[in-house]
Amino acid sequence: MKKLILSTVVLLALSLSFTSCRDTKKTEEAKDAVEQAVEEAGEAAEEAAATVEEAVEGAVENATEAAEGVVEQATEAAEGAVKEATDAATEAVEDAANAASNKLKEVGGH
16 A cells, blocks of 8 residues: 555656646747747838838939929929010010111101
8 A cells, every 4th residue: 555655656746747847848939939929020020110211212212303303394494484585575676676667767758
């Protein structure tokens, strides 16, 4: 009977020691999995931040190029308007000079 009790105690101690080792391994594996997941999430966040930064830089470049294009078009339009106004003013002055000359001829001819 003594051997039966001792054997039972020894078997119980062995089963507890094996069970506790397995739990430690599972806990370590879970800890490692959590650490790996945190690292991957950090890397994903860094990649997302880099992607957002690149997108913002691209948008700024596109906006700058568009603004430069608008300025160029406005400059060209203003230059064209100045040329047309100058041509119209020159023509008006020539017409007025011709009209004055014709009036002088009419008045001088009488």
